[in-house]
Amino acid sequence: MNITLRVWRQSRGDDKGRMVTYGLQEISENMSFLEMLDVLNEHLTVTGDDPIAFDHDCREGICGACGVVINGEAHGPLVTTTCQLHMRSFADGAVIDVEPWRAGAFPVVKDLVVDRSSLDRIIQAGGFISAPTGSAPDAHAVPVPKRDADHAFDSATCIGCGACVAACPNGSGMLFTAAKITHLGVMPQGQPERDSRVIDMVNQHDHEGFGGCTNIGECASACPKEIPLSNIAQLNRDLLGALASGNA
Amino acid sequence: MSESTEPDQFHAVGDDIRDRVAPTGPIQERWDKRKFEAKLVNPANKRKLSVIVVGTGLAGASAAATLGEAGYQVKSFCYQDSPRRAHSIAAQGGINAAKNYRNDGDSVYRLFYDTVKGGDFRSRESNSYRLAEVSANIIDQCVAQGVPFAREYSGLLDNRSFGGVQVSRTFYARGQTGQQLLIGAYQALERQINDGTVEMNTRHEMLDLIIIGGRARGVVVRDMVTGEIETHMAHAVVLATGGYGNVYFLSTNAMGCNVTATWRAHRRGAYFANPCYTQIHPTCIPVSGDHQSKLTLMSESLRNDGRIWVPKERGDDRPAGDIPEDERDYYLERRYPAFGNLVPRDIASRAAKTACDEGYGVGPGGLGVYLDFADAIERLGREEVEEKYGNLFDMYAQITGENPYETPMRIYPAIHYTMGGLWVDYDLQSNISGLFVTGEANFSDQGANRLGASALMQALADGYFVLPNTIGDYLATGGFDIIDETHPQAIAARDAVVERIEKLLAVKGERTVDSFHKELGHIMWEHCGMERSEEGLMEAIGLIRALKEEFWTNVKVTGVNEDLNQTLERAGRVADFFELGELMCIDALVRSESAGGHFRVESQTEDGEAKRNDDDFAHVSAWEFGGDQPVLHKEPLEFEYIEMKQRSYK
Numbered sequence: 001m002n003i004t005l006r007v008w009r010q011s012r013g014d015d016k017g018r019m020v021t022y023g024l025q026e027i028s029e030n031m032s033f034l035e036m037l038d039v040l041n042e043h044l045t046v047t048g049d050d051p052i053a054f055d056h057d058c059r060e061g062i063c064g065a066c067g068v069v070i071n072g073e074a075h076g077p078l079v080t081t082t083c084q085l086h087m088r089s090f091a092d093g094a095v096i097d098v099e100p101w102r103a104g105a106f107p108v109v110k111d112l113v114v115d116r117s118s119l120d121r122i123i124q125a126g127g128f129i130s131a132p133t134g135s136a137p138d139a140h141a142v143p144v145p146k147r148d149a150d151h152a153f154d155s156a157t158c159i160g161c162g163a164c165v166a167a168c169p170n171g172s173g174m175l176f177t178a179a180k181i182t183h184l185g186v187m188p189q190g191q192p193e194r195d196s197r198v199i200d201m202v203n204q205h206d207h208e209g210f211g212g213c214t215n216i217g218e219c220a221s222a223c224p225k226e227i228p229l230s231n232i233a234q235l236n237r238d239l240l241g242a243l244a245s246g247n248a
Numbered sequence: 249m250s251e252s253t254e255p256d257q258f259h260a261v262g263d264d265i266r267d268r269v270a271p272t273g274p275i276q277e278r279w280d281k282r283k284f285e286a287k288l289v290n291p292a293n294k295r296k297l298s299v300i301v302v303g304t305g306l307a308g309a310s311a312a313a314t315l316g317e318a319g320y321q322v323k324s325f326c327y328q329d330s331p332r333r334a335h336s337i338a339a340q341g342g343i344n345a346a347k348n349y350r351n352d353g354d355s356v357y358r359l360f361y362d363t364v365k366g367g368d369f370r371s372r373e374s375n376s377y378r379l380a381e382v383s384a385n386i387i388d389q390c391v392a393q394g395v396p397f398a399r400e401y402s403g404l405l406d407n408r409s410f411g412g413v414q415v416s417r418t419f420y421a422r423g424q425t426g427q428q429l430l431i432g433a434y435q436a437l438e439r440q441i442n443d444g445t446v447e448m449n450t451r452h453e454m455l456d457l458i459i460i461g462g463r464a465r466g467v468v469v470r471d472m473v474t475g476e477i478e479t480h481m482a483h484a485v486v487l488a489t490g491g492y493g494n495v496y497f498l499s500t501n502a503m504g505c506n507v508t509a510t511w512r513a514h515r516r517g518a519y520f521a522n523p524c525y526t527q528i529h530p531t532c533i534p535v536s537g538d539h540q541s542k543l544t545l546m547s548e549s550l551r552n553d554g555r556i557w558v559p560k561e562r563g564d565d566r567p568a569g570d571i572p573e574d575e576r577d578y579y580l581e582r583r584y585p586a587f588g589n590l591v592p593r594d595i596a597s598r599a600a601k602t603a604c605d606e607g608y609g610v611g612p613g614g615l616g617v618y619l620d621f622a623d624a625i626e627r628l629g630r631e632e633v634e635e636k637y638g639n640l641f642d643m644y645a646q647i648t649g650e651n652p653y654e655t656p657m658r659i660y661p662a663i664h665y666t667m668g669g670l671w672v673d674y675d676l677q678s679n680i681s682g683l684f685v686t687g688e689a690n691f692s693d694q695g696a697n698r699l700g701a702s703a704l705m706q707a708l709a710d711g712y713f714v715l716p717n718t719i720g721d722y723l724a725t726g727g728f729d730i731i732d733e734t735h736p737q738a739i740a741a742r743d744a745v746v747e748r749i750e751k752l753l754a755v756k757g758e759r760t761v762d763s764f765h766k767e768l769g770h771i772m773w774e775h776c777g778m779e780r781s782e783e784g785l786m787e788a789i790g791l792i793r794a795l796k797e798e799f800w801t802n803v804k805v806t807g808v809n810e811d812l813n814q815t816l817e818r819a820g821r822v823a824d825f826f827e828l829g830e831l832m833c834i835d836a837l838v839r840s841e842s843a844g845g846h847f848r849v850e851s852q853t854e855d856g857e858a859k860r861n862d863d864d865f866a867h868v869s870a871w872e873f874g875g876d877q878p879v880l881h882k883e884p885l886e887f888e889y890i891e892m893k894q895r896s897y898k
Contacts, residue, residue: 011811030536030649038762039539045760045806045815053812055329057502059542062427063333080646088649109473110812113329117450120330124442128435129394133314133712136385136392140349143403153396153421156428160332189394 001027001092005040007052008099010108017108019097029088033076034059034066036087054112059083061224064159067166068112069099074163074222081161081224101162103171105209116162118208119176125204126197127180129189148186155182157225167222170211175219177205178235179227185238195242202239255782258789258834262879265519265870270374270674275360275889279378282674283717287724294319297723298482300467302454302509304331306426306704307687308488309433310711316440318716320723323480324437324446325469327453327504327817332434335490335502336707339426340547342410342418343704345383350407354415356380361890362413363702367667367695368844368860369892370522370868372885374674375693382713383705387419389712393432397421410701418701423547423639429704433711452478453817454509455745457485457516457683460737461729464513464683468738468745472817475810477749479733479742483723484682486715487513488707491666491688493526495825495832496777497769499663500532500545506821507828510670510689518678519870519881521671521691523828524836527698528778528845529664530596533647534616543662544647546640548700551589551596553624553633554657556580558608558617568610568618568656579603587897594697594845594858595897597661598778604660616658625653661778665703667694667844668835671870671883675718676710679870684719686710691868696844749809752819757802761815764799765822768792768829776833781849785837789830796826831871831878838880841865855898862892 002025010017027036034056041051056066061084070076076085090096098112106114144152156179164175181198184190190197206212213232220229271278271285289297298321301312309331312324326334346359359380364371387405391397397419398406410418421428440446451472458466458479466481492507493499514520531550532543557576564571580599581588589596600617603609610616625633630653634641641652648658669692670678670685677684687707694702731738775788799822807813842851842858843865851859866887872879 028537028539031539032541032647035539035541038541042760042762045804048806050807051815053814057328057333057504058335058338059503060338060500060544062424063328063335063337063502064330065328065333084646086647086649113812116329120332120438120448120450123435124438128439129392130439131389131392131394131436132317133310133389133436133716134385136388139347139387139391140404144399145403146399146401149396149399149403152394153428156396156421156431157424159427160330183396184394187394187396189392 001029001087001090003027003090003093004095006095006097007112009052009111011110013107013109027087029086031087032059032083033070033085033087034083052112053110056083062159064161067101067161067163069101069166071097074101074166075224079224079226081159101166103165104211105171105173106162106165116160118210119160119162119173121208122173122177122201122204123180126193126200127184129184130193131189142188144187152183152186155179155227155231158227159225161224163222163224164219165210167218168211169216169218170214172213172219173205173208173210174213174232174235175223175227175229177201178231181235181238182231185234194238195245198235198238198242202235255786255837258877259838260874260877260879262872262881265679265881265883267372267673267883270372275373275377278374279381286718286721289720289724291319295321297321298323299484299486299719300325300480300482301486301488302467303334303488303490303689304434304437305334305336305488305490305687306430306433306707307689307711308334308486309430309437310708311486311488311686311715312446313433313436313440314712314716315719316443316445319445322440322446323449323482325449325452325454325467327451327472329450331437331448331450332431334430335505336430336704337427338500338502339704340423340545342408342420342425342701343386343429343708344410344417344701345387345419345705346380346417347384347387349405350416352415354417358415359383359417362699363693364695364890365893366697366699368697368895369695369862369866369887370843370885371693371695373887373889378714379693379706379709382709385713386705386708390429390432393436395421395428395432397428413699426704429708433708454489455512455820456741457513458738458741459516459680460731460735463681465731466733466738468741470745473812475808475813477742477745479738481731481733481738483728484684484719486684486686486719487670487689488686488711489689491669492825492828493663493666495768495829496663496772497766498535498540498543498773500529500543501663503542506824508821508824510685511824511828513670513678513680513683515873516680517873518680518683519671519872520668520831521868521870522668522835523832523871524776524839524846525667525696525844526663527665527667528594528597528661530593530600530661531619531659532662533644534611534658534660536612536648544643545662545664546644546659548593550619550637550640553628553636554589554619554621555623556589556596556600556617556619558603558610562607563614568620577608584897591897594778597845598847600659600661601778611658616660618656619659620656621652622656665698667692667696667698671868675721676715677718677722682722684715686715696846749816749820752803752805752816752823753809755801755803755805757804759802760804761819761822764795764803765818765825767795768822768825771795772829772832776829776836778845779847779849780836782837782840785833788833789837792826792830792833796830799823799826834878835869835871839865839869857896860894866892
C-alpha cells in the first residue's frame with residue numbers, strides 16, 4: 001500500500017515545530033505502525049535526513065513507552081497501543097497525521113517524544129503501599145476477596161502511557177491518578193495510607209500542571225487497557241472522604 | 249595471520265577460578281551461615297555510603313528500593329523515560345515459589361531439585377538452593393506491596409502448574425505477572441525517591457565502568473536528551489541491566505535491551521560467564537517480512553491443546569485446510585510419542601527449525617510450523633478453547649490478521665532469555681571488587697536452561713533479599729579512598745567514552761546501523777542458535793569479524809552527540825553486540841557438548857538426541873576479555889546433592 005504521512009517535527013523543546021509530509025510506497029499491511037516509521041527512518045538515514053525521534057520499547061503493548069496521536073486520536077483508530085496498531089487498519093492511499101501527545105504537563109522533547117516524568121512524580125507523592133523489604137507477613141495472612149483482587153487488577157493494568165492525558169481536552173491526568181488510587185485502595189493492604197494517598201497524589205497532579213477533570217470521558221475511550229471512567233468516581237469519593245475525615 | 253582452522257586458535261586458557269565466598273556444610277544452612285558471617289554496616293554509616301544501581305527492572309528496582317530503605321545513598325539509572333518501562337514488564341506467565349499452598353508435595357528442596365535438573369546440571373547447587381529458599385519471601389513481599397495476584401473465591405492465592413513440573417507452585421496475575429511485579433517494585437522505588445534516599449536518572453545510558461584501585465567506583469553515563477557525558481562516583485556499583493538476546497536482532501526482548509553495560513564492564517576486566525547459553529522459546533508469532541522489528545511470544549500453554557504439524561510434501565503451499573489428514577506430519581507426536589507436543593522448550597524449538605530448514609515450513613519465507621486447534625475445538629468446543637486461550641488468539645489475530653479459530657496458527661521459535669552473563673560469586677559480586685551483578689545480567693542460577701516462571705523469581709530474589717545482605721559485607725570492609733569525578737581514572741574513562749562516540753559519528757559511511765544489526769542477527773541465528781557445529785561456529789566468527797570491520801568503516805550515524813539521537817544510541821549498542829557475538833561463538837565452539845537448549849551436532853546420541861558431556865564440561869566457562877584471544881577460566885561444578893542424569897523425553 002502507499003500512504004502519505006504528515007509528521008510533527010520539532011528539533012528541541014523550545015523549537016517551534018511544524019508538520020512535514022513524507023510519501024511512502026509499498027508499505028506492507030502486516031507492518032505495525034512503528035515498523036512503518038522504522039522503514040521511513042531507514043530511508044531518511046540513507047538520504048542523510050534526521051530520522052524521526054519516537055519513544056518505543058517492548059513493542060508488545062505493555063511497557064507504555066510508545067504513543068502518538070494519529071489522525072487526532074491517541075494511539076490511533078483502535079483501542080490498543082501504537083505498537084500494536086497495524087497498517088491494515090488504514091486504507092491504501094491514506095493521508096495520516098502523526099503528532100506527539102499534546103498536554104501542558106508533557107513538554108515535547110523532540111519530534112514525537114515527550115517528557116512524561118510528571119506521571120512518575122504523581123506516583124512518588126503517594127502511589128504505593130509502604131512495605132519495606134523483609135517486613136511482610138505470610139502472603140495468606142490476609143485473604144483478599146476475589147472480587148476486590150480482580151477489581152484491583154483491572155485498575156493496575158494501567159501502563160502509564162499517557163494516552164488519557166493526550167485525549168483529554170483539559171489535559172487532565174485524572175484517569176491515571178484514579179487507576180492507582182483504585183488499585184491500592186480496594187485492597188486491605190492499602191487501607192492505612194488510603195486518605196493521605198489520595199490527597200497527596202491529587203495535590204501533585206494539580207502541581208504538575210495537569211488540567212481538572214470535567215467528566216468528558218475521552219480518557220477512558222482512548223485508554224489501551226480500557227481503564228473505566230468509574231475509577232475517577234472512586235477517586236472523588238476517596239478524596240471527599242479523606243478531606244472530611246480531617247486526615248489531610 | 250595464519251589461515252589455520254583449528255577450533256582452539258580463537259582463545260587462550262587461564263587458571264581455574266573458584267567462588268571463594270561460597271559457604272560449605274549442609275546446603276540447608278549455607279545461606280543463613282553466609283548472612284551470619286557477613287559483616288554488617290552500622291546504620292549511621294550507611295548514610296555515608298553510596299551505591300549506583302544501573303537498570304530498573306525487577307532486579308534493579310527491587311535492589312535500589314531495598315538499599316534506599318536500608319539507608320544507603322542510592323543513584324539509580326535507566327535508559328527508558330521511566331523506571332516502570334524496563335523489560336521485566338513483558339513477562340507473562342508467572343513466578344515460582346516453594347510455598348506448598350497446594351499441599352502437593354512441594355518444598356524448597358523440590359524447587360531446588362527442579363532448578364538444577366532443568367538447568368541440565370550446569371548451575372551451582374548452592375545458588376539454586378538459595379533461590380528456592382527465598383522464593384517464598386518474594387510472594388509475601390509482593391502481596392504486602394499490593395501486587396494483585398490471581399485469587400480464588402476463598403480470597404487465597406491461586407496457583408498453576410507451569411513449565412512441565414509436577415507441582416502447582418506458580419503464582420500469577422493473569423497473563424501480566426511481570427508487569428504487576430515490576431509495578432510493585434517501581435512503586436517501592438518511587439517511594440524511596442520521594443524519601444530522598446534514591447536519586448533517579450531516567451534517559452541515562454551507562455557507557456563505561458570506572459575502576460579505581462582495583463575497585464568499581466563509578467560509571468560514565470550519557471544523558472540521552474542532551475548528549476552530556478557524565479561521571480557518577482559511588483562506593484559500589486550494581487549492574488541489573490538484563491539480558492543480551494538482541495544480539496540476534498529479532499528476539500522477544502524490547503528494542504532497547506542491550507549488552508553495553510555488562511560488556512563495558514567485561515572490557516574493564518569482569519569475567520563473562522557462559523555467553524553461549526541462550527534460551528529459545530518455541531511458540532512465537534513468525535516473521536512476516538524484512539520489516540519485522542521484534543518477535544512476540546505467546547504463552548507456551550498453547551501446546552497443551554494445540555497440535556504441531558507441517559505438510560509431508562516439501563514446499564506444499566496449499567492452504568492448511570486443503571491439506572488432508574494423511575498428508576500432514578505431526579512430527580513431535582511421531583518422534584516423541586510419550587511427550588508429544590509437550591516436549592521441553594529446547595526440543596520443540598529445534599524440531600521446528602529443522603523442519604523449516606529442510607523445506608517443510610509454512611507461511612512467508614517458509615519460516616513457520618502449524619499449531620492447530622481444530623481437534624481441540626472439536627473435543628472441547630469453541631467456548632472452552634476461547635475461555636482458555638482467548639486472549640492469546642486475539643493477540644495472534646491482531647498481529648497476523650488471521651483468525652486462529654478457523655485456520656491453524658503459525659509459530660516459530662525465538663530468542664527469549666539469556667542464561668549467560670557476568671560471572672559472580674555467591675555474594676553476586678563479580679571478580680572486580682565492588683561490582684555486583686543481579687538478575688538476567690549475571691550468569692545466574694539457571695545453568696544451561698531456565699525453567700518457566702523462574703526468571704522473575706531470580707530477579708526479585710537477587711534484588712530484594714540476596715544483594716542487600718551481601719553488599720553490606722563488601723561495604724563494611726571500608727578502606728575507601730576519598731575520590732571524586734576529577735580522579736584521573738574517572739577522567740580517562742569519560743574521555744574514552746567521548747572518543748568512541750566521536751569515532752562512531754566520524755565514520756559517515758553508507759550503511760545504516762539496523763542493516764548491520766540485522767546481518768549480525770542472521771549470522772548468530774544460523775550458526776549460534778539452537779543447533780551449532782564446529783564448522784558453522786568457525787565460519788560465524790570469520791563473518792562477524794568481517795562485518796565488524798565493515799561497521800567501523802561504513803556505518804552511517806546521522807546527527808550529533810548533543811541531541812536526542814536514537815541512531816547514535818543504537819550504533820553504540822550494535823558495536824558491542826559484534827564483540828559479544830564473537831565471544832558467544834567462541835564459547836559455543838569450545839563447549840563441544842549438547843546441554844540445555846544447546847545442541848552440538850558433534851555431541852548426539854545414536855537416535856539424534858542431545859548428549860551432555862559431564863566428564864569434560866561440568867564447569868562454568870568464565871571469559872576474561874582478550875580482544876581476538878579471550879582467556880578461558882573454568883569454574884568446576886560439583887554436585888553433592890543431586891545426581892547428574894541425562895534427560896530423555898522419548
